[in-house]
Amino acid sequence: xxxxxxxxVEMSPWPLFGSLAILTxxxxxxxxxxxxxxMLLLYGLMMTSLIxxxxxxxxxxxxxxxxxxTSYVVSGLKLGMALFxxxxxxxxxxxxxxxxxxxxxxxxxxxxxxxxxxxxxxxTFGVPLLNTAVLLLSGVSVTWAHHAIEEGKYYxxxxxxxxxVLLGMYFLYLQYGEYTETTxxxxxxxxxxxFFMTTGFHGLHVFVGTxxxxxxxxxxxxxxxxxxxxxxxxAAAWYWHFVDVVWLFLYVSIYWWGS
Numbered sequence: 304x305x306x307x308x309x310x311x312v313e314m315s316p317w318p319l320f321g322s323l324a325i326l327t328x329x330x331x332x333x334x335x336x337x338x339x340x341x342m343l344l345l346y347g348l349m350m351t352s353l354i355x356x357x358x359x360x361x362x363x364x365x366x367x368x369x370x371x372x373t374s375y376v377v378s379g380l381k382l383g384m385a386l387f388x389x390x391x392x393x394x395x396x397x398x399x400x401x402x403x404x405x406x407x408x409x410x411x412x413x414x415x416x417x418x419x420x421x422x423x424x425x426x427t428f429g430v431p432l433l434n435t436a437v438l439l440l441s442g443v444s445v446t447w448a449h450h451a452i453e454e455g456k457y458y459x460x461x462x463x464x465x466x467x468v469l470l471g472m473y474f475l476y477l478q479y480g481e482y483t484e485t486t487x488x489x490x491x492x493x494x495x496x497x498f499f500m501t502t503g504f505h506g507l508h509v510f511v512g513t514x515x516x517x518x519x520x521x522x523x524x525x526x527x528x529x530x531x532x533x534x535x536x537x538a539a540a541w542y543w544h545f546v547d548v549v550w551l552f553l554y555v556s557i558y559w560w561g562s
Contacts, residue, residue, distance in 0.1 A: 309379075310371040317358040324350035359518055366535065367527045377534045384538045388545050391508070395549055398501040399556065405493045406561055417561065419492045424562040430481045431558040434474055435550065438509075441470035442547045445516070445540050452523070455530050464520045464536075467543070471513035478506050498557060505549055512546050515539040 324347055331344030366372040372380070406417045413419035425431060448463030482499075489499040519536045522528060528536055 308373045308375040310365065310373070310376045312365075315358075315361065317354055317361070321351070321354045321358065324354055355514075362535075363522065363527065366532075367522075372532070372534065377532075380534055380538065384541055388541060391545060395501070395504070395552075398497065398504065399552065401493075402497040402501060402557065402561070405497060413492050413494070417494070419494050422491060422494050423486045424494075425481065425485060425558065427559050427562050430477055430484075431554055434477050434481075435554050437470050437474045437477065438547050438550050441467045441474070442544060444470065445543050449536070449540050452528055452533050452536060453530055457523075457526075460528075461520070461523060464516060464523060468513055468516050468520055471509055471516065471543075474509055475506060475513070478502070478509075501553060501557065505546070505553060508546050508549070512539070512543045515542060 327343055327347030328351065331341070331347045335341045335344050405413075409415050409417045409419070418424050444463045444466040446463075448460045448467065451457075451460035451463055487495045487498075489495050516539050519528075519539045522535060
């Protein structure tokens with residue numbers, strides 16, 4: 304058989320098991336909200352976390368120890384990550400479309416005004432502005448870590464990536480506190496629905512991105528990355544910059560203009 308530079312992956316159970324585990328999450332969430340039973344949701348969270356760890360373990364073995372990630376494979380991984388981020392752009396575009404569709408021409412059912420009558424929006428220059436500063440700082444720190452990796456500065460890259468992970472966790476803490484202080488819920492007209500769906504899914508992406516960066520932090524500590532081979536970190540950095548940009552649009556449109 305002729306040798307070729309691409310990596311033909313072996314048969315893996317994780318795509319099938321992972322999709323089934325993720326399927327239990329929305330079903331479990333509906334059962335929790337409607338029937339007040341959370342067992343399926345907890346099961347889905349545990350299984351999704353376990354499968355993610357095992358899948359990441361296999362990917363780490365392929366790239367770090369088996370040497371399957373050649374330059375051709377790396378190019379394919381970069382293209383795949385870019386297309387994934389493009390799909391995420393389309394995902395959030397739908398939520399922004401719903402928000403502006405409702406806010407630019409408020410219907411008579413919500414008082415022909417925006418925000419709707421009875422809704423007190425969060426202060427523009429309070430926690431949301433602090434969250435904006437936190438995410439912008441995290442974008443600076445992940446860029447610091449990226450340049451440090453490319454220059455071979457091991458401890459500097461560790462410091463930059465650790466700062467990014469901590470800032471991501473701090474953002475989630477601030478957003479949780481913000482949700483506990485709102486005077487409206489997801490059931491309060493179209494404003495509550497679009498606000499919590501858009502900011503909530505962004506918070507979910509911050510959680511996923513923080514987890515991604517934490518895995519990269521462990522791999523960086525274990526000397527899995529080098530000056531010329533760090534595509535795993537590069538994918539996480541791209542994803543994190545995307546999360547930053549989405550938040551800027553969220554802050555300007557929902558917290559500032561929409562209030």
